Amino acid sequence: MSDLGTHRLIAKLPQLGPLIGSTTGTRARLWARADDSYSGRAVLGLTVLVRSGALQLDTVEFWGILPTRLGATEPMAVQRFALADVELPKAEDERVRMVILHVEHKNPDRLPRAYGWARNFDTPATAAMKSGSLPGPLPVRYAEFAQGKPRRDFVTELFSDLEKELAADRATGMAPVPRTYSRLRRRVAWMSQCEVRPHVSAERLPLRFAAGCCRHPGVGFDRDLADRVFAALAARFGNDTPLGLVFMLGDQIYADATAGVLDVDERLEKYAARYETAFASDGFRRLTSQVPSYMVADDHEIRDSWPNDALPASADADYWTPSVQWAWQLYFAHQRSHGPAPELTAGLARSTDPRSFWYEFAKARVPFFAFDSRFERRPQGDSIVGGGQMAAFKGWLAAVRQAESAGDLERDVPKFVVSGSVFAPGLTEFATDRRRARRADNWQAFPRDRARVARLIAKSGAENVVFLSGDYHCAAIGSLRFHGGKAPPAGLHGYAIVAPPFYAPFPFANLRKRDVAVNESIDDPAFAGARATCEAKALEMHGFALVCVQRLVDAPSLPEHWKITVEFCKDRWAQDGSATADRIETGLLANGKADWV
DSSP, rough: OOSSSSOOOEEEEESSEEEEEEEEETTEEEEEEEOTEEEOOOOEEEEEETTTTTTEEEEEEEEEEEESSTTTTTTTOOOEEEEEEEEEOTTTEEEEEEEEEEEEOOOGGGGOGGGGGSSSOOHHHHHHHHSSOOOOOOOGGGGTTTOOOOOHHHHHHHHHHHHHHHHHHHHHTTSSSSSOOOTTOOOOOOGGGGGEEOOOOOOOSSSEEEEEEEEESSSSSTTTHHHHHHHHHHHHHHSSBSSSEEEEEEEEOTTEEETTOOOOOOOHHHHHHHHHHTTTTTHHHHHTSSEEEOOOOOOTTTTTTTSSSSSSOGGGGGGGGGHHHHHHHHIIIITTTTTTTOOOTTTTTOOSSOOOOOEEEETTEEEEEEEEOOOOTTTOOOOOHHHHHHHHHHHHHHHHHHHHHHHHHHTOEEEEESSSSSSSSSBBHHHHOGGGGGOOSGGGGGGHHHHHHHHHHHHTTTOOOEEEESSSSSSEEEEEEEEETTTTTTTTEEEEEEOOOOEEOOGGGGGGGGGGGSSSEEEEEEEEEEEEEEEEEEEEEOOOEEEEESSSSSSSSSSGGGEEEEEEEEEOOOTTSSSEEEEEEEEEEETTEEEOO
């Protein structure tokens, strides 16, 4: 504990994190959630570079706290987290350490103004809704909250006290006869738990990244299986074979995991508990402390098939119930806040629904656009995304095509369009009987929006658009052709990848190969004939997909000069008890075709 005169600060390990979010150039965004079981309010985040175990005190930075809160009448339902933008470590023996600073003060309402949101119950998610922009990391200068004590002494004192506290807790928790019945006191923690070491690939081709979705938490006895896939991914990749990122494509939690059968939590408490279980697991921590994670939402962040699961009796505005609002706040805090903010097209159009958070970014000069395909829906509505979001996608396509023409991007570079709900391939049930398609929980239920996306791609002339999604509880690859607009007579090349579920233990909830449409057309009333066609191949499995984007020749001038390989891998236990993975199948997306190698 360090005494600053007017108040005292103490350093604590985060309850969740730190994890690596989006990266830009040589900097990475870190995220951590404060441990609210401690009585002192979290007021700051602190980051510092550690080299060979020694603090590099000239790298210390302080960051403001961002809270998320349930409603206006629940002052205790507050969770606090911190964001930081830090320089990526350059040497093997370097780490970045992130802790949370808590205040001990008799009058918490008279704290320094530098503590910002931590002084009250305002929520940045609400501010984001009003402004249309995401709150980013909030740098705080030491002089803004401390006077009279050298910064080096302050930081050294904080970490010295934290080291002593952790050592004492380990002595208690590891004693042969427990000295306490408290599970918190028996928790064995190490300083390394608040350190990240990004194993980030260079910003050049080939680009390798992992993708998966749908992580069911298990029901207790199989919880280690729900975490094994992340441990397998973390073990497979390091400095020798770094990953550019891992995409988590929705259903990162299952708020309705046991359909109320085994739940003892009240619904509002359950959402937060699900995040604590998912983000605190060993494999998840290990992976996200090494590889940047990018996330999108789907229905199980709220409940199955929301908002079309149960229609309210009154106006459709009522479907944003208090529990849904809390689920959205927690999604924002845990998943969206550490992602990239919309940049290239942010000024083109505001989302029609301010609760929607799409985004875009580029990695190794490969562009990505991530749809929010969940939070702009309405019960029995005809749009999966709003007009503002669709305009942003149109602007992104235009910006990418302009960058290709100007030489800022490679010509015909693969362009990834990410969505928690599957754009293509569709499901056989709805492709063969389109009157039933309204019951689908993918883009097939919204034919107008699906046709418009295909139309925008055709009008832009964009080759090698790749749709990346999850949700199906199986894996698939597909080839697409887009017609009309600037497309050549044979059509523009496109592809689809459906990533497998990280953990899907219930066979009755998983799709079979036969459920995925082998041949499908996307029709557009404004076009004679099919606007797009998709040919797909499916695979029944769980695990993860490894995607590699490569250029086939040094001077690409045709869409065929690119290839995308997709390794589908299934995790398992090795003989020594560690997590590993086996390659089940490899897909090749090239020359306008998708096939197994």
